[in-house]
Amino acid sequence: xxxxxxxxxxxxxxxxxxxxxxxxxxxxSHLDIAIVVNPIRHxxxxxxEICNDRVSLWxxxxxxxxxxxxxxxxxxxxxxxxxxLKVKRFQVDSILESSSLEFLAQMLLSKAxxxxxxxxxxxxxxxxxxxxVEDAPVFYDKICAxxxxxxxxxxxxxxxxxxxxxxxxxxx
Numbered sequence: 001x002x003x004x005x006x007x008x009x010x011x012x013x014x015x016x017x018x019x020x021x022x023x024x025x026x027x028x029s030h031l032d033i034a035i036v037v038n039p040i041r042h043x044x045x046x047x048x049e050i051c052n053d054r055v056s057l058w059x060x061x062x063x064x065x066x067x068x069x070x071x072x073x074x075x076x077x078x079x080x081x082x083x084x085l086k087v088k089r090f091q092v093d094s095i096l097e098s099s100s101l102e103f104l105a106q107m108l109l110s111k112a113x114x115x116x117x118x119x120x121x122x123x124x125x126x127x128x129x130x131x132x133v134e135d136a137p138v139f140y141d142k143i144c145a146x147x148x149x150x151x152x153x154x155x156x157x158x159x160x161x162x163x164x165x166x167x168x169x170x171x172x
Contacts, residue, residue, distance in 0.1 A: 003163045033147040048145045050168035053118045057136035060111045061129050067093035068113025070104045077139040078116050084137035
């Protein structure tokens with residue numbers, strides 16, 4: 001909101017998608033900039049780390065006897081944690097899959113079951129009723145701004161990237 005108030009005449013489009021897809025869209029010049037989780041280093045990209053996150057297994061504090069695990073299966077973080085949970089012999093009877101982390105978080109809040117989620121998504125619930133499962137595996141993420149050098153050389157690019165970096169710096 002602060003950015004829009006300072007720059008009311010700027011036009012931009014926001015896309016949402018998997019980090020690898022968004023990075024490819026920057027690489028192919030379909031996007032100027034993307035926020036990407038754990039980007040792969042590439043000589044054509046400038047990558048600025050903006051924050052960190054952790055993905056783990058979460059539960060509602062009042063959850064009782066659920067054997068439902070809720071996941072976004074296409075994420076490598078999910079797959080890594082699932083492998084570690086298997087080693088720990090974490091038992092589930094059923095899995096609910098969704099591509100929406102926000103939906104999974106809402107299901108977690110409703111006490112439907114356990115969920116593998118990033119902490120930043122859980123924090124958006126503003127609930128002190130959600131907790132990480134004790135001794136659960138953790139996957140640490142680096143969240144970065146990814147763009148090509150020419151984007152930062154434009155006035156629009158300088159203003160946008162600086163505001164983005166300042167926003168996250170003030171949130172930490």
